[in-house]
Every structure is written in structure tokens, then in C-alpha cells.
Amino acid sequence: MNPVAATNKGLGHKLKRAWKDNIAAYLFLLPWLIGIFLLTLGPMISSLYLSFTKYDMLKPSVWVGIDNYKTMFTNDVHYMNSLKVTFTFVFTSVPLKLGFALAIAMLLNMGLKGLGIYRTLYYIPTLLGGSVAIAVLWRKMFSGDGVINQILLSLFGYQGPDWVANPKYALFSVSLLAAWQFGSSMIIFLAGLKQIPHEYYEASKVDGAGKVRQFFQITIPLLTPVLLFNIIIQIIGAFQSFTQAFIISGGTGGPIDSTLFYTLYLYMKGFTYFEMGYASAMAWVLLIIISIFTALIFLSSKYWVTYGDGGN
Template identity: 55%
Template sequence: MSSLGELRTLALNARKGGVKLKNRFPDNKAGYAFIAPWLVGILVFTIGPMLYSLYLAFTNYNLLQPPHWAGTANFVQMFHDPRLWNSLKVTLIYVGIGVPLQLALALALAILLDRGMRGLGFYRSVFYLPSLLGGSVAVAILWTQVFGKNGLLNSFLAIFGIHNAPGWVSDPNFALGTLIVLHIWTFGSPMVIFLAGLRQVPDMYYEAAQMDGAGAARRFFSITFPLLTPIIFFNLVLQVIFAFQSFTQAYIVSGGTGGPSDSTMFFTLYLYQQAFTQLHMGYASAMAWFLLLIIGGLTALNFWLSRFWVFYDD
């Protein structure tokens, strides 16, 4: 009888141990099955092409013949390509001017919408709409109609007697500026993020500041801005990355040439020309990895600089 009881005790303990072991090492087959499409997608359509482009960066490849190993020739060529460095200069001007102005406008409108005005949802949707359309072909074509020689802007200026206004998109002195304005116009996405951040600032801070006699400017620089620095940093990193990848606007406005006089020749547009116009796919792949290094370096620099101006509310 005692032996039967001991057997039952051993069986019960074994069952409990199995449950504990199962809890420690759960069966993840169902989870893997659900994420399998994503894993296949990222391996086939993202990681695979990236590794293949890295290989092509060290080859001569014209899409018509098999690639031939060229070592570091493509990277050496980049340092002696004046159009590449001009395209990088144009892109840096575009990013350096467009991103700060876009974020400043987005923050100003977010503060305005945070005042609890009527129809907030409507205004938020209207202001967000340009972000959805800013990179589209239709908006780029519309931009040429607005800033063309006979466009809407010049027609408006003619009302006030200004009849010798330039063709803004066809003048090398103003063409890049029109694209910067287009980028600033797509402020909706960072604005919504700023608005969400403003909703997290406790009202008691503003109430205490008002009781101490702090004005609107003082409340902004002493309360709003410091508490929003993590959100500003987040938007800054994202918008810098997105701005470096801008392509459609310059392609449509310039007709794919980067003109006039290469004034709208973005780095991505020059990369496209090398890859699909001149069929220098190996060189274009090297340019793509160079752009990745630039974006990665600037992102790392932003993270390093953030320690001096980003404040986290512990």
C-alpha cells in the first residue's frame, strides 16, 4: 500500500515538474507561425537585397551582363565625382534648412491647436493631410503649376503689378527653395506627435508658473520646451532620415534631370540616374551604402548631442 502511495506521489511530482518545465520553456510554435510572413518578408525583400547591393558595390554591373568584381574602384570613383559632391551639398542644404523650419512650424501649430479650440479634430486632419500627399507625384506636379513661370504664384503677383517674376522652379537661384517650401508644408506628421507630447505636460506646472507671474514666453522656455525635448529629438531624428531620402519632389519638378544647373540634384536623384539611366548599378550601390553611412553618422551625432539638450522627466 505504501509503495502504491509512493508511486502516486512520484507521478504527481513528475506532473507538476512537467508543468513547471513547460512554463519555463513554453511552446512558441504558434507565435513563430504568426510572424513567419514578416520574417520571410524581411529576409527576402529587405536583408537579402541589402546584402546583394553590398556585393554589387564592389563590382562593375550594368544590368545587362553579369557583375564583375572591381574591388574598391566604385568608392574611389566617388571621391573624384564632382556631381556626386554637388548632389550631397544640395541635399545637405535641403535638410539643414527644411527640417528645422518644418519642426518649428509643426511645434507652433501644435501649441495653437493645444489651446482647446473648437473643431480640433477637423483642423488636425486638415493639417495632417499634406504629410500624406507631400511625397506624391500629384503634389509635385501641382508644385510646378504653382511656382512655374505662368503659375499661380506669378499670377497672384501680377495683380500687384509684378510682371517680371521669375519662373521659380526653372531658376537655379530659387528652384531648391521651392522644394524646401514643399518639405516645410508637410509638417502634419511631426505636428501630431508634438500635440500628443503637449497633452502629457501637467497643467499644474503652468498654474504654478502663472501664480509666480511668468508670462507666455517664460512658460514656454521654462516648462514646455524642456519637457518636449525628447519629442523634439524624436521628430528631429525621423525627419532628418526622411529628408535625406527625398526623391519624388526633385524628380518631378526637374523632369528627372536635377536641373536647372543641378540646383535640385538630390543625392537620391543622382543615385537613380547612375543606376537606371546610365546603368552603373555597381556605382549606384556604392552610393547607396555611402548615403547609409552618412545618415547613420548624423543619427549617431544627434544621439551624442542629445545629452546636452534633451531632458527626461524621471
Template identity: 60%
Template sequence: MAFRSDTLVEESRAAALPRKGAMRRIFDRNIHAYVFLLPWLIGFFGLTLGPALASLYLSFTNYDLLQSPDWVGAANYVRIATADPKFAASMKVTFLYVLLSVPLKLAFALLIAMAFNRGIKGLTLYRAIFYLPSLLGSSVAIAVLWRQLFASDGLVNMALWQLFGYEGPSWISNPNYSLYTLVILSIWQFGSPMIIFLAGLRQIPADMYEAAEIDGASKQRQFFRITLPLLTPVIFFNAVIQTIEAFKAFTPAFIISEGTGGPINSTLFYTLYLYQEAFGFFRMGYASALAWVLVVIISLFTAFSFLSARYWVHYDD
């Protein structure tokens, strides 16, 4: 029996040698690819996956940056669900912002893209100019400028007084209007979805419109029967991307409300509330739980979007 067991060990070692040699050859053959991937791998594990797993652990603890994390189990999540009125207020503001800004931005971007698709001189220049707000819109400087525009003595109220004799309110400090100034800022950043819409419109065959005109279809009917159905993959992509970005919006609300989310929590975005908990009150464990709740919300929305896409998104096949 001992002789047989020794034989089996030797056979397993002999069988493992070719496998090790094959793995070694594969590694040697791809060593250059691994070297080029090394910066991305370091960034992914060190700056993305590692911090994400650390925040997941911290979401089950009581942590204030000064003392060691104290394990509290699901207490943070229970508090979010049952004993945090600010969580409900921030979710209400965030969902209202998403429901208003995303459809309006996409509609405006599609309108501009259709105007460009008709063919105008200097299209490249206009496209670059209209795309510029998407590059600058999330910056601190633009948020400061937006706050000045909608202040009680800002340019908007000056224009309203000069043109219509109407003395506008202080849009920023009035809770009835403050959120809508941020919605307008989001719509102003329509450049990115506009470029994608324009690319999608260029892919629609022109002979389909020619055939529709011969059959007597109006421009409105062509839009709803040809343009929209063939553009649904692009609409779906833009809707998912812009909704995720809207859920993560932070800088405009932080700058315009000066980090308070006011007046009366009217601009208390979810990300701003998360920031207050983490860096205002140093409740890092609770802030980590809030962050993972946001991850779940965005994941559920994305999953629902892909599940519902089969009923309204039309691909070539």
C-alpha cells in the same frame, strides 16, 4: 581507452536528449507565434535583409544588369571619394535641403501645435485637415501640382502680379530659387510632426503654467523655461525622423526637375543622383556603393544625435 571514449559519447548523447526535448517543447509551445510571424519573416529576409546584403556585395562590383557582376574591390568607393564631381554636388544640395527644411518644418509644426493646444472648437477636424498634406505630400500628383504652381505662368506668379504688381521669375527653372520651392513643399508637409508635438504638449501639466503665472513669468519665459525643456524628447524624436526622411527625399525633385536634377544640378538630390546612376546609366554597382554611403551618413547622423541628446534632452527622471 576505447571503452571510455564510447562511454563519453553515450553520455554526451544522453545529455543532448533533454536539451533537444526542451527545444522541441519550446518550439511546439510557440508554433502559433511563429506562424503569425511568418509573413513578416518572409518580408524581412526576402525584401529587406536579402536585398541589402545583395547591394552590399554589388557595391564592390561592376554590374550593368546585362552581364555578371565583375568584382572590382573598393574601386567604386574610391571613385566616389576622389573622382566624382556630381557626388559632391548632390551632397551639397542634399545637406542644404536638410538644413533648411527640417528646422523650418519643425518650427512651423510646433507653432501650429501650440495654437491647437489652446483649445478650439472642431479640433479633430482641423487636426485631420492639417495632417492631410503629410499623407499626400510625397505623391507624384502633388509634385506635379507644385511644379505648376511655381511655373513662370503659375498661380504663385499670378498672385504676385495681382497683389503687388511684381512679375515673378520661373521658380522651377531658375537655379537661384528651384531648391527653395522644394523646401517650401517640405514645410507644407508639417502634419506628422505637428500631431506628435500636440501629443507632447498635452502631457505637460497645466499647474506648472499656473505656478509660473503666479510668479509673474511672461508667456515668452514660460515657453523657454517650461514648454521647450519638457518638450525636448518630442523635439528630439521629430528631428531624427524628419532628418532621415529629408535625406531620403526623391519624388519631388524627380518630378519637378523631370529627372535631371536641374537647372545646373540645383535640385540634384543624392537619391536622385543614385537613381540616375542605377536606372539611367545602368551602373548598378556604383549606385549600390552610393546607397551604402548614404546609409553610413544617416547612421552617423543618428549616432551623433543620440550621443548629443544627453546634453539637451530632458526626461522625467
């Protein structure tokens, strides 16, 4: 037999055998592959095309080029306000949430009895926080005659405003709701704290370091990889927040657009005004914004993230 033919025949036999050996793996991957192409990549490509069209879902789409993107940044006051509101929310709620999460995680890391019970109790708001029922409850609590104002009146004699109906405080109340859902970040921080060797703290005590110095020179540096992960996850989630603003504002972004989140305005454009092409363009701009923030955080991490070996 020709050596080349023999080699090709042997290679074909090996490939055929490899395919048979891996067929089970391909079958298990098939549902995921179908989902990624039909439910993720397909809609993304369709959305990218629609972002360059005028499309109301009732008539065929009309190609308009970059007109949707031009309108967003030059002739849509509500869009620019939604950006302002969303950025304010992100830079307010994320630090608050991470601060609460780290504080509670450090308390739980002090060797409390019944740690599992406390951990579960603090995690419950995260499980319930994204639900419509909790958003409705939060709106009732922060209304003019809600529980919050009743507490302020009984303890301090102060009659608080209608927090969710006042444009000065509406976004603040939504930010508090987001910060209240700190359970997932807390669990991650707690896992990171438990990985820090206790010997470091004992050695620092010998050197005369107090709790504050230990926190800034041991805890925070060794916790920076976990902090990096939490920051990225929380920023991505904050940019996509929708349910809280939708319920608390009654789906309008009010009062006076003070809770007009980017995703809420995108929803209104697409499903209230049926400007699906415009909404698709907004979705792609949001993707770009999130990607830029994520990339900047990753690029900056080499200057402030410390890994276990002490290097960056």
C-alpha cells in the same frame, strides 16, 4: 534509470513542449521572417557586394574593389554637388518643417473648438505630399505663370521668377514643398504638448512669467524628448527625399543640378546609366551618412533632452 539520462530526457520533454506551445507564434512570425531575409537582408548583402563591382545588369559583374568609392569622392563632380544639394535641403527643410509643426501644434493646443477637424485638415498635406500629383501641382504653382506669381503680382505688383526653372530658387521651392508636409510632426508635437501638466504654467504665472518665458523654460525643455524623435525621423526622411525633386526637375536634377538630390543621382546612375555597382556604392555611403547623423544626435541628446523627472 541513470540520473543524467533522466535529466536529459526531462529537458528534452520540456523543450518539445515549449516548441509546441510557441508554434502558433512562430507561424505568425514566419511571413515577417521571410520578408526580412528575402526582401531586406538579402538585397542589402547583394548591394554591398555589387558596390565593389562594375555591373550594368546586362553583363556579369566585374570586381573592381574600392574603385567606385574612389571615383565618387575624387572624380565625380555631380556626386559632390548632389551631396551639397542634399545637405542644403536637409538643413533647410527640416528646421522649417519642425518650426511650422510646433507653431501649429501650439495653436491647436489652445483649446480650439473642432480640434479634430483642424488636426485632420493640417494632416492632409502629409498624406498627399509624397504623391506625384502633388509634386506636379507644386511645379505648376511655382512656374513663371503659376498661382504664386499671380498672387505676388496682384497683391504687391511684383512679377516673380520661374521659381522651379531658376537655379537660385529651385531648391527653395522643393524645400517649401517638404516643409508643407508637416502633419506627422505636428501630431507628435501636439501629443507631447498635451502631456505637459497645466499646473506648471499656472505656477509660472504666479511667479510673473510671460508667454515667451513659459515657452523657453517650460514648453521646450519638457518637449525635448518629442523634439528628439521628430528631428531624427525628419532628418532620415529628408536624406531619402526623391519624388519632389524627380518631378519638379523633370528627372534631371536641373536646372544646373540645383535640385540634384543624392537619391535622384543614385537613381540616375542605376536606372538611367545602368551603373548599378556605382549606385550600390552610393546607397551604402548614404546609409553611413544617415547612421552618423543619427548617432551624433543620440549622443548629443544627453546634453539637451530633459525627461519628465527633470533629469537628463
